[in-house]
Amino acid sequence: MTTATLSLSELTAAATEAAKVTAAASDAERAGWLNAVADALDANAAELVEIADSETSLGAARLTGEVARTTGQLRLFARVITEGSYLEAVIDHADPSATPPKPDLRRILRPIGPVAVFSASNFPFAFSVAGGDTASALAVGCPVIVKAHSGHLRLSERTAEIVAEALRSAGAPEGIFALVSGREQGTALVQDPAIKAVGFTGSIPGGRALFDLATSRPEPIPFYGELGSLNPVVITGAALAERSGQLAAGLAASFTMGAGQFCTKPGLVFIPAGTSFAADLAEATKDKPAAGMLTDRIAEAYPDGLRSVASLPDVAVVSGTVDQDAGANGAAPVVFSTSAANVLQRPDELLEECFGPTTLLIEYSGPEELSQVLAKVPGSLTATVHAQPDEDVSALVDQLTGLAGRVLFDGWPTGVAVNWAQQHGGPYPATTSLFTSVGATAVRRFQRPVAYQDAPEAVLHPALREGNPLGIPRRVDGELVLR
């Protein structure tokens, strides 16, 4: 693609120029750009899925669904900006009689400037070149430079070609979008003064290293990293008594989905001591096949991770084997089990993420021990409760609210709906910010507030003009007004 022939400083300079145009573009124009990208991806879905499958082993069915999810996401952001609340327009009229007199003040969110997006390996569409970070940044008027993931480089390049061509045809400015690759380019991007924010999905060490770079710049910038997640699941004795087999089947499907390479994979499952759930889960996991992993490096790391869990005292292998060659044969599911008391003794070793189709059952003696061990669980994207309708789980829910951004009931965390209410982010290390990378409010990461005091109508953004020409929801003199 053409951008590959430009240097990084040429790309960031072009993005800075483009930022003036994208900031001045109307919401309708930018919605048109997003919809054009979505249409172009849909039109090329078959070709893209074929490339993606050859690079990631994720399978055509899953990848076809992921393209639809990705284009649906682009179209959601188009609707979000068209609706207009995302501008958070606030008007306080002047009050000359106040002490001191109050000026006319009008506040709006404006695009932050060029954004760097780091693709993830595990969602080659939805968290990659044209994924949520790119879509939400473009939506609010920020040019994007994507750092491709080396795990699907050909797909990244082909996707970028399609995105760039769709944006160009739809009238978006040159410089609004580019793709770079390689660790060196990625590092330089985070440190480039033209870049005003970073979106990242990936590992804890990689993400933390880039976070440290972003925050130690002469001018620090926000780093929106989604870094890892254990996704604890709590099952009560009453729920197990009622439907142990059904829960085992649901859990087996969830932790093995996509070869266990979801950031929402349930990696810790808290169950009461003395049940037959481990046996039920072993049974439900038995016929889950080994599956190819995303990259050779990931396939090598999986058995290493399994062996280090198995080597810890008082950890049992309930299902599967830790002696496997995931590179040659695919990753086969493994279920471990241990006691809450053991986790309390060695939390750092047992509460570490193992990327792949494995999960750890943790047996608790009662609510008190459960609460003690949950207090050791690091911040997560999700936390799940399986209980019976007549149980009072409010204290448990309060605790889970403190450790995750999404709390689920009677379900499994691996599905992430893309809508207005989604929260995909949680306390560190799940994310490095108070924001979400999925759902309508993801756009807020790439906006900064500006207030205009006693401004002439002519220089105001249309969203702030007295007659509300855009017809959007606003807060006027403290009251929310729909249009």
Added chain:
Amino acid sequence: MTTATLSLSELTAAATEAAKVTAAASDAERAGWLNAVADALDANAAELVEIADSETSLGAARLTGEVARTTGQLRLFARVITEGSYLEAVIDHADPSATPPKPDLRRILRPIGPVAVFSASNFPFAFSVAGGDTASALAVGCPVIVKAHSGHLRLSERTAEIVAEALRSAGAPEGIFALVSGREQGTALVQDPAIKAVGFTGSIPGGRALFDLATSRPEPIPFYGELGSLNPVVITGAALAERSGQLAAGLAASFTMGAGQFCTKPGLVFIPAGTSFAADLAEATKDKPAAGMLTDRIAEAYPDGLRSVASLPDVAVVSGTVDQDAGANGAAPVVFSTSAANVLQRPDELLEECFGPTTLLIEYSGPEELSQVLAKVPGSLTATVHAQPDEDVSALVDQLTGLAGRVLFDGWPTGVAVNWAQQHGGPYPATTSLFTSVGATAVRRFQRPVAYQDAPEAVLHPALREGNPLGIPRRVDGELVLR
């Protein structure tokens, strides 16, 4: 006060316990706490102003006004949480017919946990113990531990006594509020794992050092720092031709207000070359008296800062003298002038903040040079335009929007209204975040989003229950619903 007898770890442990109670408290309860604090401060205003004046030299009139501003701020936050939009409640109902099926998802903002607040020297009420950071954190249910500013320690202690007693009487939990002092305690506070966010107002070096601590923790936390600001003012030739004397009078009043110790002091004033504005400003500044500064250290630094500006090539002293003893005699106003060309040659030296009653006139040859030199100005809290009504300033306003959080027209930046639309924050180094420390939206700094998926009605926060028992604005299935 009692909290002084507890160690820091006892204080943060108490804050962590209190956080459970404050998070569970209703908006009406927390509004009651804020109003009780406001009432108590008003009732003790005379005593507080007397202590404050003895410690800060700011004068009874200004300080009395600042108490009113501070209690007004507490009451505004009480109204903000009562109105309920601050919870950002979003409900997406289930759609079992979608592919994949969509769960019921409900999102809300929850308190982040205990917050550390670092007081500023220059607003001993409004940005100190019971100031905006404290008020906005308490409003959303976060306990607060304030690090007192050494410049008004007695006032801090007395204010803290009044705040703590008012909170206790109003039924707030033990541990919701405490005061510590000393640099060592401040540093320990930022590093304490119990602290989940920091609010800070102060100098660039001090703020950056604490920002670096907060972001390099094992679990990094948001650091909301307001660090410094040059507050550029642009005056057009047409405006000067019409009202040079009036502009000079307004500027003189603004840059000398409070001995020039406002974070919104206009420190850079861009004027066309070849006018008589410098003489007009010298005339308007002539009778502004010297005024005592906040602390001995600040009074010592002021003449040092003046001398380093005066020592630069092609800088003229238009009014006042750099040879002064601000500690003994108070700080006397000084106006410098130079050319835009000179600023372009040595931007780092000339675009550095000098805390005190001084400002720098910068003469530009035309719009192009003005734009070039504005591009060198670091992020600011404010930027101001003085132009004539028939001038097209839209390109200028676009550029100023990029460098400041508040853009003013035909006014002076030193007044900061406390209302729904205020934005007190700008690009680094003005602030270290995308948020404001003044105005209704300041609460957003201390909230984190949590989504509940398929949750039973009984465990949901009232704001998310189907019947909207709180009667607050919410987004339901994509539509904003007022109540």
